[in-house]
Amino acid sequence: MQPGGLALKENLLEIKSAFTSYFKEREAEINGSLLAVLSGENILFLGPPGTAKTQLAKNICQSIEGGNFFNYLLTSFSTPEEIFGPLSLKALEEDEFRRKIDGCLPTAHVALLDEIFKASSAILNSLLTILNERKYHNGREIVDVPLLSVFGASNEFPEEDESLEALFDRFLFRYRLSYIQDDENFRNLLFRSPDDFEPSVSIQVSAIYGLRENAKNLPVDPDVELIITELRKNLQLQEIEISDRRWKKVIQVLKVAACSSGCIAVDRTMALLLQHMLWNLPEEREFIRKTVFELVVSGGISTEKLHQEAEDLQAAVSIALKNELPVKVVCDSCGEEFLLRQEIEIHHVSHQNHSYTLKKEGASKIYPYDNLIREIDSLYGTAVKASTLPPSQKEVFEKEFETLSDKVRRVKYRLEEERELLKRLMEANIWLSTLDRNEALLLHDARSIELSELDILISKAQSMLGLQSRQVQPKPQPAKEESKVYVPDSGSSVNSFMKGIGSRLRLK
Numbered sequence: 479m480q481p482g483g484l485a486l487k488e489n490l491l492e493i494k495s496a497f498t499s500y501f502k503e504r505e506a507e508i509n510g511s512l513l514a515v516l517s518g519e520n521i522l523f524l525g526p527p528g529t530a531k532t533q534l535a536k537n538i539c540q541s542i543e544g545g546n547f548f549n550y551l552l553t554s555f556s557t558p559e560e561i562f563g564p565l566s567l568k569a570l571e572e573d574e575f576r577r578k579i580d581g582c583l584p585t586a587h588v589a590l591l592d593e594i595f596k597a598s599s600a601i602l603n604s605l606l607t608i609l610n611e612r613k614y615h616n617g618r619e620i621v622d623v624p625l626l627s628v629f630g631a632s633n634e635f636p637e638e639d640e641s642l643e644a645l646f647d648r649f650l651f652r653y654r655l656s657y658i659q660d661d662e663n664f665r666n667l668l669f670r671s672p673d674d675f676e677p678s679v680s681i682q683v684s685a686i687y688g689l690r691e692n693a694k695n696l697p698v699d700p701d702v703e704l705i706i707t708e709l710r711k712n713l714q715l716q717e718i719e720i721s722d723r724r725w726k727k728v729i730q731v732l733k734v735a736a737c738s739s740g741c742i743a744v745d746r747t748m749a750l751l752l753q754h755m756l757w758n759l760p761e762e763r764e765f766i767r768k769t770v771f772e773l774v775v776s777g778g779i780s781t782e783k784l785h786q787e788a789e790d791l792q793a794a795v796s797i798a799l800k801n802e803l804p805v806k807v808v809c810d811s812c813g814e815e816f817l818l819r820q821e822i823e824i825h826h827v828s829h830q831n832h833s834y835t836l837k838k839e840g841a842s843k844i845y846p847y848d849n850l851i852r853e854i855d856s857l858y859g860t861a862v863k864a865s866t867l868p869p870s871q872k873e874v875f876e877k878e879f880e881t882l883s884d885k886v887r888r889v890k891y892r893l894e895e896e897r898e899l900l901k902r903l904m905e906a907n908i909w910l911s912t913l914d915r916n917e918a919l920l921l922h923d924a925r926s927i928e929l930s931e932l933d934i935l936i937s938k939a940q941s942m943l944g945l946q947s948r949q950v951q952p953k954p955q956p957a958k959e960e961s962k963v964y965v966p967d968s969g970s971s972v973n974s975f976m977k978g979i980g981s982r983l984r985l986k
């Protein structure tokens with residue numbers, strides 16, 4: 479079975495399930511750790527000590543066949559010997575400056591560096607080279623290190639320091655850990671969990687390299703390109719700048735995620751993983767997560783725009799109705815005639831003492847201003863009918879409402895199809911946590927609820943006009959709809975977004 483094929487996926491699923499049942503409330507971190515190892519990226523855990531970071535890193539390393547694990551707690555006094563190995567005396571005798579790297583970071587597959595931001599400048603240079611290039615300069619020799627991933631842990635953010643910021647930047651995956659929240663999980667941790675756990679399934683290093691190679695050629699869906707572009711724009715508006723290099727690495731990770739899930743392309747659900755790769759400051763996390771979810775879930779269907787249209791239309795109706803007087807009004811004092819309520823109001827401001835006559839059939843009665851307004855309001859109560867609008871205007875409204883209901887109906891249908899697609903894609907994506915899956919579907923369903931509210935809004939406005947609200951018709955014929963599905967007009971990017979979705983829909 480080739481790397482990236484079913485065998486690897488099955489192994490990963492087995493490892494994931496063993497880890498998640500042992501490490502409670504760490505599903506996202508477990509997924510991130512495995513994905514970091516597979517894609518050769520480093521992962522940072524920010525959070526208090528005693529959150530099982532060391533054990534997680536050690537066990538992840540155990541799930542790699544023949545994997546060497548290196549673990550070190552850094553202090554500001556730590557020396558290069560402790561991380562990279564002691565100086566070789568034999569080499570020194572030959573005037574060579576070389577370290578015995580066995581059992582140290584340069585020979586590790588997975589390493590956990592605790593309190594990583596305490597690293598002194600003596601350590602930092604070599605560390606950055608290892609993190610960046612997977613190379614170690616041992617004297618005159620440049621060694622390719624087998625390192626798959628460094629797990630960095632820290633309780634605090636790096637202080638403002640250029641080289642520490644460079645170090646922070648080398649961690650593509652970033653997670654914030656807290657203590658176990660759930661009581662049951664806490665009790666299990668204390669009283670029922672075995673102290674240690676050893677993964678029974680392992681992955682071969684060669685399979686990991688094979689996977690990375692295969693992932694390189696994986697196509698990326700057009701909607702993912704749009705999500706990334708939109709996301710970058712959104713982040714820039716919040717002054718969150720992501721380097722081009724980081725974006726490139728992110729894409730490579732998404733490819734590895736898709737390839738190891740056995741997918742034939744990077745679909746938009748992979749982009750949900752971006753929530754763990756883009757934030758710099760903890761306060762950016764929620765914004766990024768929310769934005770990523772919205773972009774991925776919306777599928778380019780904007781119900782907001784439809785909502786705005788319906789509200790505008792309703793406002794127009796009510797203005798037209800209230801403004802349009804139910805009967806013609808004449809000023810009894812100066813003879814001016816009024817068709818709009820607004821005109822009377824303006825007239826009253828400059829001619830406070832004038833009184834008015836309603837031009838009704840039969841006897842006419844003279845009203846002082848206040849009484850006139852009351853009379854008009856009472857007429858509205860019973861007489862707001864289509865007849866109060868000129869037929870031409872009514873027709874315009876009628877058409878607009880028809881167009882709008884049509885759009886709503888189509889978007890509704892689209893959303894239903896979308897939900898199935900989203901669900902299917904998420905089920906195939908092995909890197910999403912249960913929480914992520916549920917949240918994405920909830921977000922999607924919120925849109926359907928918005929649409930139902932829209933229906934109510936539209937039929938209310940229609941009945942105000944005395945129009946019959948057209949009941950939502952049965953589903954349109956998909957084959958016919960495909961070519962002329964109407965997407966709410968909100969920019970060309972959305973349209974090409976929909977093309978991407980369309981092409982996926984046809985894949986079914």
Ligand SMILES: [Zn+2]
Pocket residue numbers: 809810811812813814825829832
């Ligand atoms: Zn007057």
